[in-house]
Amino acid sequence: xxxxxxxxxxxxxxxxxxxxxxxxxxxxxxxxxxxxxxxxxxxxxxxxxxxxxxxxxxxxxxxxxxxxxxxxxxxxxxxxxxxxxxxxxxxxxxxxxxxxxxxxxxxxxxxxxxxxxxxxxxxxxxxxxxxxxxxxxxxxxxxxxxxxxxxxxxxxxxxxxxxxxxxxxxxxxxxxxxxxxxxxxxxxxxxxxxxxxxxxxxxxxxxxxxxxxxxxxxxxxxxxxxxxxxxxxxxxxxxxxxxxxxxxxxxxxxxxxxxxxxxxxxxxxxxxxxxxxxxxxxx
Amino acid sequence: xxxxxxxxxxxxxxxxxxxxxxxxxxxxxxxxxxxxxxxxxxxxxxxxxxxxxxxxxxxxxxxxxxxxxxxxxxxxxxxxxxxxxxxxxxxxxxxxxxxxxxxxxxxxxxxxxxxxxxxxxxxxxxxxxxxxxxxxxxxxxxxxxxxxxxxxxxxxxxxxxxxxxxxxxxxxxxxxxxxxxxxxxxxxxxxxxxxxxxxxxxxxxxxxxxxxxxxxxxxxxxxxxxxxxxxxxxxxxxxxxxxxxxxxxxxxxxxxxxxxxxxxxxxxxxxxxxxxxxxxxxx
Numbered sequence: 177x178x179x180x181x182x183x184x185x186x187x188x189x190x191x192x193x194x195x196x197x198x199x200x201x202x203x204x205x206x207x208x209x210x211x212x213x214x215x216x217x218x219x220x221x222x223x224x225x226x227x228x229x230x231x232x233x234x235x236x237x238x239x240x241x242x243x244x245x246x247x248x249x250x251x252x253x254x255x256x257x258x259x260x261x262x263x264x265x266x267x268x269x270x271x272x273x274x275x276x277x278x279x280x281x282x283x284x285x286x287x288x289x290x291x292x293x294x295x296x297x298x299x300x301x302x303x304x305x306x307x308x309x310x311x312x313x314x315x316x317x318x319x320x321x322x323x324x325x326x327x328x329x330x331x332x333x334x335x336x337x338x339x340x341x342x343x344x345x346x347x348x349x350x351x352x353x354x355x356x357x358x359x360x361x362x363x364x365x366x367x368x369x370x371x372x373x374x375x376x377x378x379x380x381x382x383x384x385x386x387x388x389x390x391x392x393x394x395x396x397x398x399x400x401x402x403x404x405x406x407x408x409x410x411x412x413x414x415x416x417x418x419x420x421x422x423x424x425x426x427x428x429x430x431x432x433x434x435x436x437x438x439x440x441x442x443x444x445x446x447x448x449x450x451x452x453x454x455x456x457x458x459x
Numbered sequence: 460x461x462x463x464x465x466x467x468x469x470x471x472x473x474x475x476x477x478x479x480x481x482x483x484x485x486x487x488x489x490x491x492x493x494x495x496x497x498x499x500x501x502x503x504x505x506x507x508x509x510x511x512x513x514x515x516x517x518x519x520x521x522x523x524x525x526x527x528x529x530x531x532x533x534x535x536x537x538x539x540x541x542x543x544x545x546x547x548x549x550x551x552x553x554x555x556x557x558x559x560x561x562x563x564x565x566x567x568x569x570x571x572x573x574x575x576x577x578x579x580x581x582x583x584x585x586x587x588x589x590x591x592x593x594x595x596x597x598x599x600x601x602x603x604x605x606x607x608x609x610x611x612x613x614x615x616x617x618x619x620x621x622x623x624x625x626x627x628x629x630x631x632x633x634x635x636x637x638x639x640x641x642x643x644x645x646x647x648x649x650x651x652x653x654x655x656x657x658x659x660x661x662x663x664x665x666x667x668x669x670x671x672x673x674x675x676x677x678x679x680x681x682x683x684x685x686x687x688x689x690x691x692x693x694x695x696x697x698x699x700x701x702x703x704x705x706x707x708x709x710x711x712x713x714x715x716x717x718x719x720x721x722x723x724x725x726x727x728x729x730x731x732x733x734x735x736x737x738x739x740x741x742x
Binding site: 205212213215216217218270272273274275349381382383384386387431432433434435436437438439440441444447448449451452454455458459 | 495498500553555557665666667669714717719720722723731734735738741742
């Protein structure tokens with residue numbers, strides 16, 4: 177709810193999004209760009225849908241892992257992500273520097289109402305949260321050892337006490353969630369709400385539907401942008417479910433009409449479309 | 460003249476654009492993304508301006524080399540680019556796949572009026588052009604051995620003859636030119652024509668000036684987008700010339716108002732701004 181749109185913005189990408197990249201390094205790099213684009217434009221949810229009936233299960237695990245890893249504040253990565261070969265190239269990921277990625281401060285500088293990401297620790301019957309500072313702080317509430325939690329400081333004197341943050345406590349963009357879903361047609365038709373924008377080179381040029389789309393965006397609470405795979409556009413992907421983009425989306429849009437290159441890569445399409453969508457409600 | 464805008468679109472970047480990247484690989488990668496963004500949106504000229512009085516001379520050579528290399532059709536790269544350490548990571552550059560990057564065809568398929576990129580060769584007193592096909596073709600006109608040239612086929616039977624293409628012969632986007640210029644303030648104030656858009660986080664949000672800018676774009680023949688460096692925005696860069704963005708540009712614009720990340724990288728700012736500019740005249 178913290179983007180220019182003042183509404184929930186979601187992105188759908190297929191689990192085949194890195195299938196054309198040959199090496200772990202290239203896959204990691206592409207996911208880094210996608211994570212950056214989604215964070216710059218305050219995307220709240222990245223949905224990963226199933227392309228070709230689960231053929232990209234291995235890639236899916238990598239996508240979920242890398243998008244989650246880069247979104248996690250650096251100080252929590254070691255406790256939340258066990259060592260794995262899949263993170264071997266994670267060193268090349270750019271920092272996101274979203275609001276939850278807070279810098280180190282002395283404990284004494286913590287203020288009541290401050291929100292931070294942490295991990296719950298059980299110590300002798302009591303719960304604490306490691307928020308990346310000099311020592312874990314006392315946590316009041318439910319939760320289990322090793323669980324990631326967004327906390328809000330309730331008391332700082334004589335000692336720090338925190339509880340789970342409610343959405344009202346969070347006044348800034350707080351990163352995206354990664355959510356796995358099934359085949360895209362089924363998901364979009366199955367009661368998924370909000371304005372659904374299918375991106376496709378074969379869609380209507382964005383300039384042609386610009387004003388009409390703005391009107392519809394004004395009425396919407398959520399907006400979802402749906403992207404195809406590097407190999408197949410959404411016409412082809414949906415055909416496998418005997419569906420067409422027009423049947424599952426409110427708009428089918430070409431966000432880069434008259435492109436100068438034969439193809440546009442997923443990460444380029446995502447950042448370009450988000451750039452345009454993000455300014456539309458306010459023009 | 461082949462973008463949606465039907466006008467010349469230029470981009471200015473500083474010679475310090477890759478100065479924050481530590482390795483040749485990272486610098487090459489970033490330049491690849493910039494080249495892709497400019498090609499997708501049919502940028503005609505990439506101007507490289509001098510930041511900090513020539514402190515980035517070495518980076519400048521790399522920028523000029525890599526942007527030129529990636530823009531050159533693959534079949535001409537070996538004859539136009541001598542081996543150099545600076546191209547050691549060029550293998551990671553993505554293909555641009557712009558119209559001049561034509562595929563191999565049999566000589567017999569060449570048609571009169573077809574335009575191709577080539578290199579002039581002198582063979583026993585006559586000039587030929589290597590256009591990446593089975594044999595060089597006869598060239599009528601002036602030029603020197605080893606010169607890159609855009610040719611148009613004049614005759615295909617009984618033998619192929621070509622001449623230098625005029626701009627009227629070229630009906631598609633034909634890639635960008637890389638042009639070196641001096642300090643940005645001096646260049647923009649020194650008779651540089653067209654609509655000058657200075658990008659800056661401290662500029663007016665694009666949504667606020669959207670309609671006004673469209674009106675001005677309608678009257679313009681050329682549009683230039685000016686980007687700062689990874690370390691310094693254009694307020695700081697221009698201050699070294701005792702100038703302000705408002706003094707040298709027609710607009711000072713923040714193309715990513717309300718960004719979710721602390722910083723936006725050059726390649727992200729370039730593709731985002733170009734996405735928006737490219738649809739503006741037609742909305």
